[in-house]
Amino acid sequence: MTALLEVSDLFKTFGTGEAETRVLRGLSLTLQPGELAALLGPSGSGKSTFLTILGTLMKPTSGGYAMLGQDLVAADDRALTEFRNRHIGFVFQFHNLLPDFTALENVVFPTAVREGRETTAARARGRELLTRMGLEARIDFPSANLSGGQKQRVAVARALMNRPELVLADEPTGNLDRASAMQVMDLIAEINRDEGTTFLISTHDEKIAGLCRRQIVVGDGVVTG
């Protein structure tokens, strides 16, 4: 099977001189299509930095990163933006919805920004995703008026909008109560099973990690297990 992404000997350093901090120290990893993987590790181990690089929001200091056969280290900003829009979905710890937009408008954003307008097809897909997330009654709600759990489910729907091959979730349940956290994880597992979308979920929570089929432990900037 061809790997979805391959990371080899990845280094990331912040600052220079005495202020220099090495966050990633030769990290290597391969993810196969359809994986549901948890990224575990203590605070400061480099999980978030690693996810940011995988999401093409940051470039590594050195090392290789390719996804779907495309070298993402050499690509320029325009190409990375396009790639991110088509192939990568994000779920952040604090959901990060656009507060002045409704749930549906937030969900269709990744498609609308690519096509230059909110098409009927995009709106239909957005409604379908929100319904699947159990939010059919909140479709046209201003996102600012939703509860934390509802916002996170909107964020998951938004991440799936463009049918990406990879969804990166950085502590997606970290800000939710246990019931909401389990609800979000159940949805992620369901989508992974039904649609084959690959998920890489950064978490501190052993229980959440236990719901994933693979656990990747990061420590001191490298994969340790």
Next chain:
Amino acid sequence: MLYALKIATRYLTASKAQTALLVLGVAVGVFIFIFMSALIGGLAEFILSRTVGDISHVTITAEDGDPAILIRPDGQVLSVIERGRSRTATLAEAATFIPLIETVPGVVAVSPQITGAGFLTRGAQVAQVSVSGLEPGRESAILDLDGYITQGSARLGSGLIVLGETLADDMSLRLGQTLRLQASTGSSAVLTLSGIYDTGNGMIDASRVYVSLSTARTLFGLPQGVTRIEIKLADLNAADATALRIRALTGLDAVPWTDGAEQLMEALNAQAQTGYFLKSFALITIVIGVASALLLSTYRRRPEIGIMRAMGAGRGFVIFVFVTQGALVGLMGGLSGAALGYLALLPFPSRDAFEAGTLPMDITQGSYGLAITLTVIGAILASILPARAAARVDPVTAIGQ
């Protein structure tokens, strides 16, 4: 880019109070721009109408030729040639040219005249006057004689004379009295005072008298032709071009009013430049206001910009969102400022009814379209800096805020 427009509109409507204040600020700037345009334009109109409105805009005057040399001796002769003091030259073909001149675009009135110097006597009183012979029916073609008449009538006919109030006061004249007018040629005529005017111009009111063209012919011994043709234009700013056209059409030496009016033109230019400065300051205020408001908005929305970038919005998209906001603010502020300006100018009298002591605001010179266009352009330019700052936002840092 419809979607960027939607987002820009949503950002503006999401903070209604802030947007309203911003639009109000821009509208005030546009209001000042329009108010200054109307004031400066109106003032120029007022000054021109008071100084140039009652004079000929293009004048054709008969030129005396050099005196003929009667004896041509052999050899070299040094001679000094002096023109006579009395006017002898005439525009003999005036009757032919006048219909031609009347067809020139922009010409509203043509007044053939015979002018000269003379003495007005009544009893022992004598006053030196300048005499203008006008064609009956064209008395108000150049100077609005009808409008300035305070007693009697401006209508000129055989044996009638119309003169200024100052002259009438100086000589204690009343309507219906008979006067003797002696021309510089020596001819004289007994005339009846039929009208007294008051133009407010001391020189004219104290020394100018009007008679009919036929009376002037007799006085100055000109059985045909005229000495001067005065032409009034619809747009006195077109005098230079129209004079050139008349010169080309008739071959006569047509002179625009701007010849010899350099000081007035300089004063008007200086006034116009003052207006440009004031209007520029208003525009600069608009630009600074829009730029600072959008910079604040950019800072406040940094996390959202970061999210958009993470979701695949390119830098160009972010720039477009903020530039569109600037354009919308400029357009709304421009339109409301223009409407406010127009409403504020409505109570002022129209340009035809300017009166001394009131602000000569000309509502037609508000430069509304220009004000709106410049405001939108200014607002777009003002939004470029914040938009570029927004596009440079690092999504990782912004999302972490």
